[in-house]
Amino acid sequence: MSLLQVTNLRKSYGAHISVHDISFEIEKGRCVALLGPNGAGKTTTLRMLAGLLEPTSGMISFEGSRPGAEYRKGLGYVPQSPAFYGWMTGQEYVVFAAKLSGMGAKEATSSALESLKRVGLKDDARRRIGGYSGGMKQRLGLAQALVHRPRLLLLDEPVSALDPIGRREVMELLREIREETTVVFSTHVLHDAEEICDDIILMNHGLIAEQGALSQLRSQYSLPVIRLRTEKHKEAIQWLESLASKPFVLESQLLGDHAVFNVNDVEKARQMILQEAAQLEIPLLQFEAGSSTLEDLFMKVVGV
Amino acid sequence: MSSTWVLYRKEMLEMARSYKLIWIPVVFIILGIMQPLTTYYLPEILKASGDVPPGLLEGYEIPSAAVVMAQALGQYGTIGMLVLALGSMNTLAGERYSGTLELILVRPVSPVAIVLAKWFAQLTLLVVALGLGAAGAAYYTEQLIGSLSWGDVIAASGVYGLWLLCVVSATLLFSAFLRPPVAAFLALALMAGLSLGLSILPAWFDWTPAALSGLSAGILIDGEGFRAAPYLSDSILIIICLAGASFLTRKNNFPD
Incomplete structure (x- = not known):
């Protein structure tokens, strides 16, 4: 009741x-x-x-x-x-x-x-x-x-x-x-x-x-997500931008040297991103694979 | 009813802890006994101040005890009223602005109970202050000037108290929706307006509560003072103030 x-x-x-x-x-x-x-x-x-x-x-x-x-x-x-x-x-x-x-x-x-x-x-x-x-x-x-x-x-x-x-x-x-x-x-x-x-x-x-x-x-709101941060090189930032159009990326958020990708398959995405980064010698600072939290939902709702 | 009693006891405890229950009666006592003292010792006071033209003091005659007592009560119409208004201006406004009223209103308490408790507490203070003040004035008048009828003194003080109750009730009403100093100012202005109206146009204003001060003096001086209109308008004004204060408290116009 x-x-x-x-x-x-x-x-x-x-x-x-x-x-x-x-x-x-x-x-x-x-x-x-x-x-x-x-x-x-x-x-x-x-x-x-x-x-x-x-x-x-x-x-x-x-x-x-x-x-x-x-x-x-x-x-x-x-x-x-x-x-x-x-x-x-x-x-x-x-x-x-x-x-x-x-x-x-x-x-x-x-x-x-x-x-x-x-x-x-x-x-x-x-x-x-x-x-x-x-x-x-x-x-x-x-x-x-x-x-x-x-x-x-x-x-x-x-x-x-x-x-x-x-x-x-x-x-x-x-x-x-x-x-x-x-x-x-x-x-x-x-x-x-x-x-x-x-x-x-x-x-x-x-x-x-x-x-x-x-x-x-x-x-419901837990999505596989990958967070990336590189050094502030032009090539690195261009590379981050190019990742946004990959087929496994559902949604992307780019903030200069920092990027957050919602992906459909975190395993596959991790492998591909790391391989590419090694090939192109991208100066990675941070790589994190996990799931988005309610905090993200909150931020999305609040619109920050 | 029982919540009114709980709130009333809280109000009285606050008055005691803030020493209001002491200093306001003290002011009333001082105001009351000053009148017979200054009247009686006026020649001495004038002599002490130096050059008094000869012949001035010879014409001085101490007024009768009843007149002095009426003048003593009249003292409460100015400074006494000011003290009462300043002393009660915080009752509702202070609680609204500090937020303590909020925690009372979430309980099953009607706004009428809150306003009534505060009004009865102010009434208690007024009775204590005016009672002691008038008793002091009457005692010194009796000692220095002449005998008084105690029954008349009590009746006259009671009637004067009804007039003073107006300013307390009006302050309560204004403090339900205005800042404390504004509430006191408006209540005093209203009372001053009525008194002024009465002295300028007596025929127009003799039915208002302001006429009660004259009736109170009448009881002492010629033993009569009953006209229904001022009593009626006094009661109506008080009821309007209490009802208005309750209504405004119910509306919860809290400052945010």
């Missing part, structure tokens, strides 16, 4: 359409990455899902409920840079958040302690938030989003603003959290998505460019 169903969701600001009639479904228990370059409409989409923005048109249905029904109780949301009251302590804030989601005082306190412990803020729970670091605030953001045990967790760029250590910590947390609840997070880093997600939704210019299970997309 799908947890969240989005149909023809659109958000426009005057003539500018920032999310253009997108439709997708999110299955229960999955971890979904909303992927795309800056300005693709990821944040706008998440904010509409969180009920912070009114969609211009389209429907959002949570657990099969009628569109427009109140579902915020089952939702946890962490914005890109969560802002808290600096004069509160971490614990006070999480208890406050739990109470706002309808928990009683006792339950709120115990649940808050549990989720603070979980994100590793137990020792700092009684300190004022004003003195927290960026990574601690991000983890406090997760704690407040988890405290009422939501069925869907929405995270907007959870690791973009963090240093490598903070990033590692949050990714580890997400890996644990995704075992218990459905997670949707936006990112512009493909690597993060590949690390923990089941599905990706690739957005660009307010449209969904590609979506599906990560494993399926990986096999």
Whole structure:
């Protein structure tokens, strides 16, 4: 059963359409990455899902409920840079958040302690938030989003603003959290998505460019590819250009002394290219045979 | 209702931690007791400042206790109002601009609860500040000048409080969609406009909430001060402000 169903969701600001009639479904228990370059409409989409923005048109249905029904109780949301009251302590804030989601005082306190412990803020729970670091605030953001045990967790760029250590910590947390609840997070880093997600939704210019299970997309877009780099000699570059018209090359990309070829048979192509290079005494710097990754797909969609 | 209570407690905690719950009442107390003190010691103050033409002080007569008390309350109409507007301008605007409001709005909380909690917190602050300030003023008036009817003092302060509540409510409304200083300025300008209108064209403006300050003085000086129109317009203005602030908060016009 799908947890969240989005149909023809659109958000426009005057003539500018920032999310253009997108439709997708999110299955229960999955971890979904909303992927795309800056300005693709990821944040706008998440904010509409969180009920912070009114969609211009389209429907959002949570657990099969009628569109427009109140579902915020089952939702946890962490914005890109969560802002808290600096004069509160971490614990006070999480208890406050739990109470706002309808928990009683006792339950709120115990649940808050549990989720603070979980994100590793137990020792700092009684300190004022004003003195927290960026990574601690991000983890406090997760704690407040988890405290009422939501069925869907929405995270907007959870690791973009963090240093490598903070990033590692949050990714580890997400890996644990995704075992218990459905997670949707936006990112512009493909690597993060590949690390923990089941599905990706690739957005660009307010449209969904590609979506599906990560494993399926990986096999679908995996093509044999050969990368070549030569020294900047005229003959060498001419040779690279001539390779582009070989029968085994499906698609080529030439950038001066650097070339990428999608080929139909990597074995045959490798043999022929290396033979020719030896014959013509081409000063090769780099030769790499392998398969293209989602990174290439991402770049292709984004159009760089 | 329970989320209003949770939010109200948070507002009160913030007021306590930012010392607003202390310094605003202190300002009100100082403003309140200054009036009877300066009135009583005016001849001394003038003498101390040097050359006073002879005969000037002979004509000086200390006004009655009721008049002094009414003047003391009148002090809150200027500096008191300014302090209240500056103290409440951040309530919604600060949360919108810092982004803390976002994390409240993703929870099952209605915008009405958010606005009501903030309004009740400001009302609490106003009651504390005005209560202590008026009590201080009445105490010194009683000690230095003459006796007062405490019932009249309480009634007059309450009526004056309704007028001050207007500026707080208007600031709340403006801070739901404007920057904090602009919100305070517009709320004060609105109140100043009403007061000015009342003093220039009393017949046209005597139904507005600005007339409440005159009614408050009337209660003290001649023991009467009831005209339904100012009370009604005051309530309507406050309700419009609260409804408008709730509506604008629902619309989520966040600065990006």
